[in-house]
Amino acid sequence: MLTVRELRAGYGNVDVLHGISFDVRPAECVALVGANGAGKSTALRCVCGLVRARAGSIEFEGARIDHVPGHRIVRRGITMCPEGRQVFADMSVLENLRMGGHMRRDRDQRRDLEALFDMFPALRPRARQRAGTLSGGEQEMLAIARALMSRPKLCIFDEPSLGLAPKIVDEVERTLARIKANGTTVLLVEQNASMALRLADRAYVLEAGNIVLEGSGQELQTHPEVSKAYLGY
């Protein structure tokens, strides 16, 4: 579904990614794990058209997307739930969700809104409330719901557990598991490697802009180097 080959990218004079390749197949959950600064977020930003690839290719459903501008990526069926939630703070919860469906012209949006309020019941009573007044956990749920409003074929999550209380992190994990179970393809970046590897069918380990390991989520969970470096046991 998503095929990344020899991707190089960076900022200014610095290359962050030194030619990485990875695949995401339909209905799969793929995780990129690695330390801070390994290039995980940059890889995602390339897929979403927020950072231009310097070399290599990104293909989605058989078509090159590495030169498609960021605002057109969502129409291809890729949505990202960005790091740090990035909800529209001065808009209401409802308006944030409508922004998620900004590119949609169909009439099913109302039904999807209802379904999302069922999935995230904490958001329903806050529909008219300013998103900036929500708690961190609620904002994360809103950011996830907003991403789902575009009905993505591939939904990308950049550090969804970052800065959240452990109880909320569990909720995020359950939510991602549900999204995956609903048949949406998921690409996940997490510093919380144990959570990422539990969710992922397959995972790639990034180190300093290179992919150093690849395997199923379970394999990597028990891999001695991974467990020592990222899981802490």
Next chain:
Amino acid sequence: MITEVLQQVLNGLAIGSVYTLIAVGLTIVFGILGIAHFAHGSAAMSGGYLTFILTERLGLGFFPAMAVALIAGAALGVVLERLAYRPVRDAPQINAFIIALGLTMILEGGNLLLFGPDQVVIPTPYQRVYTVGGLVVAELRIQVMLTAALAVAAMAIFVSRTRAGRSIRAVAQNRQAAVLMGVNADAVATMVFALSSALGVIGGALVGALLAIAPGVGEGLVVKGFAVLILGGLGSIPGAIVGGLVLGVSEALAAGFISSAYKDVIAFLVMIGVLLVRPEGLLGKR
């Protein structure tokens, strides 16, 4: 005494509503795109001159002429954004600032070349004067206030109620998230400049009807517009509305009770006073 104060307040509200129009145009460009659009006043004056030509030479009514000028102004805004500001969007902010100063000179020069150096007053049919309980109410002043209020209200409704307006707010609040939702940030920048210039042109035409247009008036107006922006709170539309009216009224009171020679000084003293107490502006966020 009370009547005199009310009279000056009324006069101040009329010119204040023009300041508001100019300031709202500046504040949306600054708040959404982060550009200090110093050429805004001169662009507004181009619209004022055009309104003058359409009424005086071609015999159009005041409002039809203003409507034509408004469309031309929106088009000018699109051109300014595309040709002047977009190329420096990702450059350091000082570049856009220099562009703005250069554009001011180009537009002022263009106005001089196209419309001449003479002071012009846009003719309107609203010359009646009413007396209400000792207050002298000029029909033109009422028309100016109503037109300004209508223009600002139309813009506010567009931004708060339409899909395009929502995409503008999205870019203002979080550009990257807006792009991820599929918003074309370039198109939003163009739209913001079109809106801003259209409002500015209405302001220019109203100044031309209320006072007069001449070379340099636009530059004076943009300085006041930025003063209002700071007074009201940077990037705040309600702040620009309140700030414009406050500036207009304090100017009128100063002119009426102290000296019209000092009206600008006193208006800026009021501004400094407000900023000493509320550094974030009247309605700005801390």
